[in-house]
Amino acid sequence: MNRQQTEEELEIDLRELFFVLLGKVHILILAFILGALALYLVSITFLSKKYQSSTSIYVLNRQDNNVVTYSDLQSGTQLTKDYAELVKSRSVTEKVINQLKLNTVYTDMRELDSRQLAGMISVDNTTDTRIIRITVTDTNPARAQDIANAIREAASLHIEAVMDIEAVNVVDYAEMPTEAVSPNILLNTLIGAAAGAIAAAFIIILLHLSDDRIKGPDDVEKYLGTSVLGTIPLDNSMSKIDKKRKKR
16 A cells, blocks of 8 residues: 555656646746857857768788688788787877878967877777778867878888788878868757756756745645645735835
């Protein structure tokens, strides 16, 4: 019996909260619009556009000059992490910085060191292949292309020297990106809209739950535990007359 009563009270409370929010739907809509507008303005004003340019290399150390064996492919997959570390190594990044003079002409009058450049580089490979994709993310599309190609050239020589392999072949050269990969203005706008509506709903519910005033017969039974025998309707016309008399 107690469990059934608890479930009924919970259902009534949820229904009550639903109607509370429904009565404040205009506030929710306004918060939805303001949240979307705020994140939209932040995205187009304060967040810098970033571009990505990718290049690919193929690393294969053949046991036989004419035959590619299964062990070649298997060992190549296992060494992918080694290649990734070599691509982002200090020897490669410093060479690229000096070659492109990134330590003197980078944006915002800020010198770019090897660790910062390594953070702009991501390395991945397709499963069960020895094709390594090098991606550079930068705020300048042309510079992203130049850095990606320079990284590929320097990394190819470094991998050949360190891993003692025959050659590193180019699969794809880096191209200049035409569209930014971030910020995602549409996604940010939707997040802002949802956050605004959720925040408004939370505040409305919090204010409603903290309001312990008696507003009607239902509240009397709910908070005081007594039944209401009758109610006296308020005559609006009489209340207006009383207000006028008080003003006089």
